[in-house]
Amino acid sequence: MLNKTYVQTNSSSVFSIKLALIYLLPLVALFLGLFLGRYQVSIENVFKILLSPIFPLEPGILDIEKSVVLGQRLPRVLLAMLVGAGLSVSGATFQALFRNPIVSPDILGVTQGASFGAILALLLFGQLAIIPFVALPFGLLSVFMIYAMNRNRQIASRLYLVLTGIVVSSVFTALISLIKYIADPFNKLPTITYWLMGSFASTSYSDLRLVFLPIISGIVFLLLLRWRINILSLGDEEAQSLGINIEKLKWLLIGAVSVVCSSAVTVSGIIGWVGLVIPHIGRLLVGPDHKILLPVSTILGASFMVFIDIIARTATAAEIPIGILTAIIGAPFFAYLLMKSGGSWM
Template sequence: MNNPLESPLVTNTPSDLPANIQEDISRLIQKMHFTLPLTILFYILPFAIIFWSLFIGRYEVDPGNVLRILISPVVPMEHTWSSAEETIVMQVRLPRIIAAVMVGAALSMAGAAYQGLFKNPLVSPDILGVSHGAGFGAAVAILLSSSTWLIQVSAFAGGTVAVLCTYLLSRLYRSGQILVLVLSGVIVSAFFQALVSITKYLADPYEKLPTIVFWLMGSLSSVRYSDLLAIAPAMLLGGGVLLLIRWRINLLSLGSDEAQTLGIDLKRITKIIVLCATLLTASAVCISGIIGWVGLVVPHLGRMVTGPDYRRLMPMTIVIGASYLLLMDDLSRTLISTEIPLGILTALMGAPFFAYLLWRRKTGWS
């Protein structure tokens, strides 16, 4: 009997198998040889972009000084850099970079979870109204001349209330279907969008209205360490739970009957996914404003690398989402002399790429 380790499957395909099976095995082996280096590259990519982001901008900082500034709190060394460089790196760019990583990862995770839950490739994190609810909360706070901290709290509360309204509205129909939840989200989103329009209509056109409009377009320019500490618990809770239950999202793709046969409580898992995705999206939107297309496009990029298995897809989505939004934020502050809102850039990049994905995947999305 041959040693299994010496089986032809390790290096090539057995000749006694049918031709179609041999072709499938060969394609699988070639895909593994292709995706493994690509996966490693994607996991390294965020660290390279983070370091690159620290020394680019209107005020350029030497990469060597960036390294010394980052190491100096731990390893005492002679200060060969200016205080202005240290302030720019540690107080301006670093919190903004961390925020871009957190927001990109959160929106991507929420989008991937919703696409698995609703079994729909067109689903994004704002499908249940969280973004427009957060926008209304922030707009009201800006209208009342609240502080930055109160604007963020109001945005988080508005997003949470919007999702709660969506869930309660779907319960009125007592059908228990996922489609009803989606349609309820459309209704609530439209309602809160109308409330945002009313707020903009009532706002002072010279002071409050520009602030509301700029917030709604998305930006990370005013993020500070205190903001990151405030949203970190919600993001860690929502993201951690989604990572722990990501294998169950695979079972949801089989259909409701099959999932129930395998022992999955659909109502319970739906509530958990909605709650976690709401925490991720609301906490992201409250510090960044409304940034579209990230949670829609990034999960598809992850599937191109890892396939539809959520055990590998969810971590890859985190990595790609963090890298993507950080790169968009770098472009927003360096392309022209004034900062471009993030929501504009993500739409300009995301819409054509999603059109390409639709053309490329003519036979399916998973």
């Protein structure tokens, strides 16, 4: 059993301080995201630029500094937060829904399904605006496939669930390869390949506008249902005997997760591991109660994604695709979880 090591201090002040610190993280992430970068902007100037709508800028601050902070870094940090929060809350929800702490939308193939839809749209239409509308149905399709294969299966089938996830994600990964094979190698293939690695490099306010509403409403919806998610995690029959309409609740959750993940995929490509790892860190910090775990996962995911993105754009002269970084950090962490529990949850 995982997570029995966390210290139960729900009522104590230690726990409140811990929560307060967690809730401060996104603020820290936001400011670091605005200060740090290959173009030097002083802390003082960042604050002046941020306050510029209220107090007009002094002439000493260059226009270029303003455009770096407000035009590039701010939308990028905000989008990273949205995507990080969305993927993490989706991961936590899926882990409860499938009663399995080792699943997430990317392990079960939802991300791959949505990505296939997205690059299909890239190939056929070449427009960003239409991508979410093609990504979403494919994201939903992949969850439906998983769900259909796991109907009528009880607790003993957690290994089976992960296997079906591998099946679904393999199918969509193969289809993605097929599209890459077909795509024009000089024009569309590089776009598709780079996009698939996951990146916030070319983020603009129009990306933010495109996915802001679906991701935020999906997250809020999941957060509102967070106590019910506890009950669903007990298993179908127990949840039913506690008066829950399980089919309705499951589809509400699956729908919300699909909207969030497909939107995230649309603007940032495949960013793996976040949805798996962040809820585990959340559980280690605050325990498994989804009433607290879900908001904490949201906050941690938002902050984590900004920190990773800072590394992605400052570590080397060229940008490192963020999907590569999350895998480099996420995969070893998963290995650590495996070894720590000895795989006993299988």
